[in-house]
Amino acid sequence: MRLEYFEMIDRITAVDDNTLTAECTVPAAEGNPVFTGHLPSFPLMPGVLLIETMAQASGWLLLHRLNFTRMPLLASVKEAKLRSFVLPEASLEVHATLVHDGSGYAVTTGRITSAGKKVCEVELTLRALPFPTPELAAMVRGRARALGMAVAEPA
Template structure:
């Protein structure tokens, strides 16, 4: 995980593109500028970062389901809950599922677990954008590095 560059997913461990589910892993770094201000002497991952981790997992699945033809752009966080503190070095397991899809929008749910306990969950909505410059090429390369392209189930 590279917090500073918003590369927040380290590995896709299970994918069912047709069924609309994905599981991924990520390990937080021990040190990051993110922790310097949140909070000095008691570093925690900001809730916005946990939400972004869930959104990225959802985004990769949506990209895979759409064969990287449309860019999922986070447009709404309908519900987000943070259930436990998450600190440096934590191993995260992310699970997400597409709930509904149509008319250029996707609704999904996601959760993050660490050491077997749920630390965050959210309901997220995405709009599918047709044009977004070279972003899709960059995301395709990242998905390939994560093992998402060429993965079974999609």
């Protein structure tokens, strides 16, 4: 994870049409600006960034389903439950599951576990919009490859 760059996912380990599993490791606290503020003398992974991590896993799942033709963007967050603290250097497994594939939107659930224990879960709605720029589309495809996804070149 590179929290200050919003790069929350380190590696995608499995993906099919309905589910995605990914891994990430929370960075060390020392010298990390996020942990400087959250929290002073008690570094703790912010809950909003855990939600962002689950949203990004859902986004990669939808990109896979859409063959990278559209950009999923977070539209709503429901039923978020943050069950336990996440400390620096924790290893996380992130799961995204498709709940409903709608017209121009999708509903997913996200879940994070650490050492086999539930950390958090959420229900998310993402809109799927045309890529605003070709540069972003290319960057997203490149990032997907770096994370371990198979990405075909656009026709």
